[in-house]
Amino acid sequence: MTREAFERELHRLKDDVVQMGERAGEAIHRAVEALRTRDVAAAEQVIAEDDAIDALHMDLEQRCMRLLATQQPMAGDLRTIASVFAITIDLERMADHAEGISRAVKRLGTEPLVKPLVDIPKMEAQIQEMVRDMLDAVRAQDPRLARQAAAKDDVVDELRNRVLHDLLGIMIKDPQTIPRALELLIVARHLERAADHITNVCERVVYMVTGELRELNV
């Protein structure tokens, strides 16, 4: 591989990470939308499309391995490849959480929800903001944007606590609701974990650009 081809491949890696991140964010959005509209078919579609995101992950991982083996990258190049390697794992897990939400939607079927959806859509909206900032940070190689995205994880955690609190109240009042309430709790848990993966990605973006590897938002 020539130096120019190597440079092109490094750019492609970042472009493909952005594409994978967009798809993972989209999967989360569609899973929560399926819950909101009680659309089991849409949930099944999210589950089916997870394979494509898994395939992107495998492809990126293999390309990183090939570059490590053949190019002996150093400094910024090494940090980019090592970061892409780590980022794809987090994005793949993010998509797995979309799949998890979709499975909860399927289990709920057409049964009535135990409470109106208020905080879960808010969590999802917050996650979409985080995804946007995260992907802008990758595109612009901007650690400030990455830190900004990671800082929003607190809001997601806060909303998840509210969901937990509300659902506990409902379950205590009427144990009949427990199976359905648990499904919403599972959804909130998946969203909270998805936001954690975004935070991980942001940490890697900071490392890629600055060489500084630190946990964000601890």
Added chain:
Amino acid sequence: MQTRTPALIDHTTGIQAQDVHAWFDRLHALRGISMTVPERKVTAVIGPSGCGKSTFLRCINRMHELVPEARVSGRVLLGQENVYDEAADPVLVRRRIGMVFQKANPFPTMSIYNNVAAGLTLAGERDRRKVEQIVEQSLRAAALWDEVKDRLHKPGTSLSGGQQQRLCIARALAVSPEVLLMDEPASALDPASTLRIEELARELANDITIVIVTHNMQQAARVSDFTGFFLDGELIEYGPTNDLFTKPRDRRTEDYITGRFG
């Protein structure tokens, strides 16, 4: 694992270069190098061809001045002593600061044994038992003893390239140097022999100070504790190897080690 050789470990020290300049006639090859090479560590010197890294190495043990029209200024401290002090004996300096070169250069007419013993004999050592003992110690320290112990009186040139390089290392070790300078010691060797030389450098650093010049960035990254990047006769960046290869501070270092120039 080779056994440690007590003869090699009783004294060692680091090097301090202070504002070292070097010229080849009117070519100003080194422009004020100041760097501290810590004792019993491996320090790598990297940089593109013509950057002055080998010249720097040859200034450390006063070999630069052997080139006609070559000059040096500044100080090179070995411990507390300036090797350029008027009272310093260059021959003694070179005994304390040994060197191995890119191409293995065993004395062609000499046996393996005599190659290693040569420095001792030159230094006036007459005790045959002692010479035998030091030859064995040095060959062990150079990780060569097991391969040559049954053919010590065969010519040094009968060995493979990698073995010849280790023979040269044994020869340098025989006179108990405090510092070993390695000028691209593995650039002519196959990958397996290269790794043996690298392992050897790491092992020797338990006892002596090693400075290695290399064009092979992965080698510098694998073998050294500290790395200095030279460019156009200047030391651009110097620090722990791990930092230099993962997050260099200077753009020129980044560009060089990522292959964007040089």
